[in-house]
Amino acid sequence: MLRIPQSQILNPEDLETCQCVFDQIWAEAGADYVDGEILASTVLAIFLSGATEDDAELLAAVRARRKDFIKLPS
Structure with missing residues (x-):
């Protein structure tokens, strides 16, 4: 059984924040x-x-790592 540390469990507000940043990017x-x-x-x-x-900080941090998830046109 996979055990996730308590500090790694996301509550609904955390998930909403992550989803909003994902959707915006x-x-x-x-x-x-x-x-x-x-x-x-x-x-x-x-x-x-x-x-x-x-x-806003999460969004800025993700934007700073654009090169990690942007696909180059083929």
């Missing part, structure tokens, strides 16, 4: 240019690291 870049799985992982990793104090 998705809308800005367009579905054709975003790897959704990597974007979701990036949002969660930054959120869980505690590196951000609010939604």
